[in-house]
Amino acid sequence: MLFHVRMNVQLPPSMPADEAARLKADEKVLAQRLQEEGAWRHLWRIAGQYANVSIFDVESNEALHALLMSLPLFPYMQIEVTPLCRHPSSIRLDDR
Amino acid sequence: MLFHVRMNVQLPPSMPADEAARLKADEKVLAQRLQEEGAWRHLWRIAGQYANVSIFDVESNEALHALLMSLPLFPYMQIEVTPLCRHPSSIRLDDR
Amino acid sequence: MLFHVRMNVQLPPSMPADEAARLKADEKVLAQRLQEEGAWRHLWRIAGQYANVSIFDVESNEALHALLMSLPLFPYMQIEVTPLCRHPSSIRLDDR
Amino acid sequence: MLFHVRMNVQLPPSMPADEAARLKADEKVLAQRLQEEGAWRHLWRIAGQYANVSIFDVESNEALHALLMSLPLFPYMQIEVTPLCRHPSSIRLDDR
Amino acid sequence: MLFHVRMNVQLPPSMPADEAARLKADEKVLAQRLQEEGAWRHLWRIAGQYANVSIFDVESNEALHALLMSLPLFPYMQIEVTPLCRHPSSIRLDDR
Amino acid sequence: MLFHVRMNVQLPPSMPADEAARLKADEKVLAQRLQEEGAWRHLWRIAGQYANVSIFDVESNEALHALLMSLPLFPYMQIEVTPLCRHPSSIRLDDR
Amino acid sequence: MLFHVRMNVQLPPSMPADEAARLKADEKVLAQRLQEEGAWRHLWRIAGQYANVSIFDVESNEALHALLMSLPLFPYMQIEVTPLCRHPSSIRLDDR
Amino acid sequence: MLFHVRMNVQLPPSMPADEAARLKADEKVLAQRLQEEGAWRHLWRIAGQYANVSIFDVESNEALHALLMSLPLFPYMQIEVTPLCRHPSSIRLDDR
Amino acid sequence: MLFHVRMNVQLPPSMPADEAARLKADEKVLAQRLQEEGAWRHLWRIAGQYANVSIFDVESNEALHALLMSLPLFPYMQIEVTPLCRHPSSIRLDDR
């Protein structure tokens, strides 16, 4: 099942640089593992913003929530979730 | 180059049913051709709404605009365009 | 899987009364069948508005979309879908 | 009488971890007691957000306000209250 | 129990003048009866708008909804309901 | 002359508890005096929020502004003022 | 007493040209009389929009409402009223 | 003096095609004359929308208003005007 | 040339009282000089808010920007600028 998720990240200006760097590094490791496993299908940067649009392929709302909560940057994110489904005009078989 | 486009469709209630059907049919034909050609990369339905999220892969803003203007349903759409670019954590080589 | 759906209904003032009545009657029949079948778990009226908050229990985003599209009043509705999941403090076993 | 309540929680980044943990633990204890007593009918997590949708069954606006004010996380919540009432198409007898 | 209700009225420009006048007259008769009965406690005009702020004193959400739905102008109103309760600093005994 | 005033209070999380308590106590004393004097006609709590809806009966905009500025909690309030006037359907003689 | 009023005018596209012209002419006559009488203190056009910002000098909210309701274009206006009062730094004695 | 103007065009669906075409043709003729004369400095299409961003170079607010009101499509436009001025970091001498 | 400017002031709660007082005093001195010189035509307090509506009479956008930037409170202000021009129904000759 596919979900469209927009994430806007806002780190507090007072956060020490090394802590921010560590958070981002951990985020990247987890994001890449989730992509390899297939849950995180697409991850695009929104041009000009510290934000991304992602497409997740998960079993359920629960799975999606657990995944997002596990992201190191979660406490510093504004997240919008939009459930997607197959479009009658789509020709991509796996874009369920 | 990738663009995230959200399209909300609102046909006037007064539009005759056959005219609406013809418009939708024309839209589907063109949408599927554009997907085959690669410009229209992803097309998902937003659950519960007469709206879609699409990812377009085009050469330029001009190309995107021309493509969207050519859609039969364009006059009845509210469209938001968000330019995307490669995310540093993305592992999908072709998700430029 | 549970989805929170808010539906605001706006019938065009120009719609003949009998047509509106027929639409509402059809909507009621379908809504009650879907509740009996379990898909439409909760249906509450928002006090003071021609709108409702509903909780749907469906297999997937697709199932939710198909169900909502099948509602006779769908063309006259503004719909917002919010995916829900189990709250760690919930004691209701079936409030998945 | 039923009320739909949406709660978005935002703890200040500067709050010490143990204080946050204690607040959450107290919140869980109270939330579960109120569910057992019947006032807090439904409690669902909004997928992807530190937020919930709840349905309260209380005697009056006063009772609702007193209950919400008593929540340990109240000072860190944005709360929206929507009064509900029985929907003419609802078949659930106790969904007053 | 008190509810704060804001009503914005928007009659379609195409409505014949006599029909509009009749609706308004019926609305006034009902509004005054409800005030006499005590349900409609306060009714104020918002300066500069075809809108009012009202305070209703009713038994329940259901009662409020039934009352508002019975207003002749209901189909042409945008309504926002805000549940009120006694303020700890209020000295007006009957401002429950 | 009547004014509808909505006040949302937001005390900074960093404010010491005793200072907050003192501010609230001072606010209550002043609010009750102003009610006794008649300027602060109605004061209701919005269920679920640290906010109130009030109706003020004052001579002029100046008088209203001076009164609101004098409130101890003023620096921590978001305030919306809506001028009211007598509704043609109101039967309450003193609801000018 | 001064009130800041913003008026956005939107005539229905279907309105015959001569009816629109007559409405505008009546509006101008009334507006100029009210300015001569002093109630309508300032009337400025917002550059690029069929809208104006006005400053009214009236006795009360009632007077303001009666005046605005009397405008021929009132049914086609979106109006926002903001009560003003003397600024402590103002040197214009009559800018009460 | 430079002004940033965003224009969103919305022609009524009921407008006959030939009338729409004539309006657009007149608009183009005037737009090109104003560009030749220098008042209309920049005119860009917003990708995906029937809207444009323009930069006008005019003597005054009055001049800007008169120019915009003279556009054949003005009655069908939503217009936002933002006054610009020279940026301290700009190296373009004529970007006053 | 006239500009409508709305200024909402928000001083950080952590700012020492004397610093705030000094800023406000400097602001008043400058505001009164600019009024005497004619640039700051009108300055009204918005009832109930730490905000004002002002009308500036300046030569250009640049002049307006320089003036606003020079205000001691500028760093703590949210400012909206709306260019005004003469209204065809205005009878005040100097309300250019």
Place this chain on the structure above:
Amino acid sequence: MLFHVRMNVQLPPSMPADEAARLKADEKVLAQRLQEEGAWRHLWRIAGQYANVSIFDVESNEALHALLMSLPLFPYMQIEVTPLCRHPSSIRLDDR
């Protein structure tokens, strides 16, 4: 390819003055180099705000994003990107 970018800058009040000055100086140096190189085509100040409207001429969304991320003030900016394309009525050959 042209992009319309609006940048609102908000430096934290707690930032030391010299650090702010250094950031602004670095920003100016980079902005001027990018203008000389042609990527930063237009840079205008929004009158009354610490914000600008810019037009960028870049090869792709990626190029735009890299450029914006490189700005010293980027962490303190709210940025909106709107892709532009040639307007059919534009006579400026290089306003691609």
